[in-house]
Amino acid sequence: MNNQLDANDPVLxxxxxxxxxxxxxxxxxxxxxxxxxxxxxxxxxxxAKGACLNVAEGAARVTRPDKARAxxxxxxxxVEACAAIEIAALLGDARAEDARRVALLADRIVAMLTxxxx
Numbered sequence: 001m002n003n004q005l006d007a008n009d010p011v012l013x014x015x016x017x018x019x020x021x022x023x024x025x026x027x028x029x030x031x032x033x034x035x036x037x038x039x040x041x042x043x044x045x046x047x048a049k050g051a052c053l054n055v056a057e058g059a060a061r062v063t064r065p066d067k068a069r070a071x072x073x074x075x076x077x078x079v080e081a082c083a084a085i086e087i088a089a090l091l092g093d094a095r096a097e098d099a100r101r102v103a104l105l106a107d108r109i110v111a112m113l114t115x116x117x118x
Contacts, residue, residue, distance in 0.1 A: 014056035019112040023052045023078070026105040030081060033098035035088045044084035051077035051109070058116070068117045075113040082106035 014020045027048040035041035051074045058070030085102050088094035 012056075013059035017055060017059050017116075019109055019116070020052065020055045020059065022105055022109050022112070023048070023055050023074070026078070026081065026102055026109065027052055029098065029102050029105065030085060033085060033088075033094050033102070035085060035094045037088055037091065037093040040084045040088045040093060044081045044088070047077045047081035047084065050074070051081060055113070071113045071116045075110055075117070078106050078109045078113070 027045070030044045030048050033044075035044060054070045054074035054077060058067045058074060061067045061070055082102055085094050085099045089096045089099035
């Protein structure tokens with residue numbers, strides 16, 4: 001994702017959240033990891049996409065409870081995506097380095113979302 005916005009580009013609520021950019025980075029890392037197990041790959045990508053979408057949804061919500069609900073779902077999706085590649089690596093269907101990179105990003109995202117939920 002190109003983080004450089006042109007002056008005419010829309011700036012929606014999720015574009016203002018650093019956590020959205022990191023979630024997108026995690027999604028790309030998972031895609032590029034090339035998890036060989038089709039089910040785990042699908043699970044990881046679905047969860048990572050869900051995380052990005054729920055961060056965007058939470059950013060657009062108005063009330064604190066609505067925001068917290070979307071961010072809580074996003075946090076669960078991040079952990080699920082991370083677990084999928086960890087399991088794939090454990091079983092030899094992904095590289096340990098890719099799982100570690102995703103885990104580092106996931107750790108940052110979970111911490112940021114936890115702060116946004118409170």
